[in-house]
Amino acid sequence: MPEISYRQAIKDALAEEIERDENVVIIGEEVAQYNGAYKVTEGLLERYGPKRIVDAPISEAGFIGMGIGASMLGVRPVMELMFWSFAYVAWDQMINNAGCVRYMSGGLINVPIVIRGPANGGTNVGATHSHTPENLIANMPGLKVVCPATPYDAKGLMKAAIRDNDPVYVMESTLLYGTTGEVPEEEYVIPLGKADIKREGTDVTIVCHGPSVPVALTAAQILKDEHDIEAEVVDLRSIRPLDEDTIIESVKKTNRAVLVEENRPFCGVDAQIAYTIQNKAFDYLDAPVQRVSTIDAPAIYSPAVEPEQLPKASTVVEKVLGIM
Amino acid sequence: MTAKTTPKKRVKPATSNLAKEAKLPINKGLSKEEQIGFYRDMVRIRRFEERSLRVYQQGKIGGFLHLYIGQESIAVACASLMGDHDHMITAYRNHGHALAVGMNMNECMAELLGKATGCSKGKGGSMHFFAPDKNYWGGHGIVGGQIPLGVGLAYGVKYKGQTGSAMAFMGDGAINQGAVHEAYNLAALWDLPAIFIIENNGYSMGTSQERSSSHPAEGLAARAEGYGMAWENINGESLFAIRDGVGRAIKRAHEESKPTVLEIHTYRYQGHSVADANAKKYRTKEEIDDYRKNHDPLNVYRLYLLDQKIMSEDEMKEIDSEAKQEAEVAAQFADESEFPTAESITEDVYWEADNPDQRTSEGRLFFND
Secondary structure: EEEEHHHHHHHHHHHHHHHHHHOOOEEEEOOOOOOOOOOOOOHHHHOOOOEEEEEEOOHHHHHHHHHHHHHHOOEEEEEEEEOOHHHHHHHHHHHHHHOOOOOOOOOOOOOEEEEEEOOOOOOOOOOOOOOOOHHHHHHOOOOOEEOOOHHHHHHHHHHHHOOOOOEEEEEEEEOOOOOOOOOOOOOOOOOOOOOOEEEEOOEEEEEEOOOHHHHHHHHHHHHHHOOOOOOEEEEEEEEOEEEHHHHHHHHHHOOEEEEEOOOOOOOOOOHHHHHHHHHHOOOHOOOOOOOOOOOOOOOOOOOOOOHHHOOOOHHHHHHHHHOO | OOOOOOOOOOOOOOOOOOOHHOOHHHOOOOHHHHHHHHHHHHHHHHHHHHHHHHHHHOOOOOOOOOOOOOOOOHHHHHHOOOOOOOEEEOOOHHHHHHHHHHHHHHHHHHHHHOOOOOOOOOOOOOOOEEHHOOOOEEEHHHHHHHHHHHHHHHHHHHHHHOOOOEEEEEEHHHHHHHHHHHHHHHHHHHHOEEEEEEEEOOOOOOOOOHHHHHOOOOOHHHHHHHHOEEEEEEEEEOOHHEEEEEHHHHHHHHHHHOOOOEEEEOOOOOOOOOOOOOOOOOOHHHHHHHHHHHOHHHHHHHHHHHOOOOHHHHHHHHHHHHHHHHHHHHHHHHOOOOOOOOOHHOOEEEEEHHOOOOOOOOOOOOOOO
């Protein structure tokens, strides 16, 4: 199986879907002539032309809203946000319009739109460019949100998102774009709402998603090498819909859970996961559920200190050791 | 460069002359039946809303009720020009547009009462009527938020290679929202067949235009100059003047795929919403009376029809009583309809949840335990 980058995997998904469905159109800032702020769309303008690959002005409320309106008519826009942090200027469009119009119309109108872009800290760009709003989106019924962590997942989930008839918001990571992994040449689609066990284990379940997946895997390796602990790493992949069964099955097997995410702790995704575990696996727990989140403050700039604010493998190891 | 002193007065077009405007190219071919039809449509909207006001006062309608009374000529004139690929989207003062595109009174009244038989199954309410089968896309609650969607409809029309347009309506209060200006820029930048229609009734809730908007001497639509867009001021009391101006914008959209901004001068007699207790505090009784007496679009049109002997008083009375009866039947229908079930709260949220046979995703969509 060829190894390709996360960036290439997303690009391949976009290209395949553009070829499969004439209604798929890529719209965003610098996606066409500039070849993408992160080169995710590199070469697509040359291959598919300006009708399918469209440069938008810096005008998120305008062009995201426009995409939502076009999707109501059956166009299937894939909108790129240069950063998910910029979603807030388009929030009314993304929440009130994309999230509510199906409901308010009694099911008469669908919004088959994808909004994608990176949502992560760790790149020293300060508080306004480091948001991870998957928890906020997941709080909005009507919207779906996925956070792929590997090239394989990024491609399969992106294709599912584009084919979905509901709005799907895809959160990527600038730190993952350059990572590589095996991706089959033949076509595949990964259903939304299906978690993936990234590492099997018997002693503790580490639940994670998006940029926290590599953190959890590093912690699992340390636990194995230095403490002879076999951690099972469950990558949610999709936040809403959510695969509760895989989480609960794993916890029933390991009897312990540590939840890792880049959200802040208060009302983060893992607050919901912790609730689910205590509700559905209470009798299987040998210890309280633990969490590792981003330290509860806006993202600090200082390059020397920012890694301290984000979830660290060493903290995950400490939390695991604390409940063993 | 020194900025000019900003003229903040509302620009009102000259008094209408329907007999003259009836001879404009877009109107001169109208049959007697078509002209009577416009009258019927305006009367139906007014009687529906008057009836809905009574239902509101009886305590049967929750939340807001933004009445269109005084502005009916706009929705009727615009709807009369719609072809297969011409679309309409508006804000929360949307009952007139809904009836004008052909939604029926029963489904509209039932929606006001929050009944399952309502156009949105009781899930949208007064501000959120939709009929995509009639190219009518709502009915939106956030001031100006619908305008990017309207540009998206225009984008969709162009993307699919259709000859059409998207009329995106807003009030004079929406024109200071950032999303509106972003939408203007996109429509002009990409040559989209969008028609921005500012229904200027002079007040954004209780704040007059003079107190809310800085604009060129020619008015609000003239801001289009900044985006290189065509614009026009239209006298909203004349259904024929509206058809004339909107017709030009539709032609521009269809033939050149270019956007237009139209400012249509109009007036609402009721408050911003029925709950607007200050409706007569931020404006004078004399002002309201002057509009009612001299500029009411329905009355102005009525006088034209009588003057031209297109209709008699008796024929008008018949249309009037039919409309009242239709509204009465709608009120009864709404009253007798069932409320949606509590189970239906989680329907119409996700397409996938409503179409389980075709669902491709897995996992939980709802979290209600």
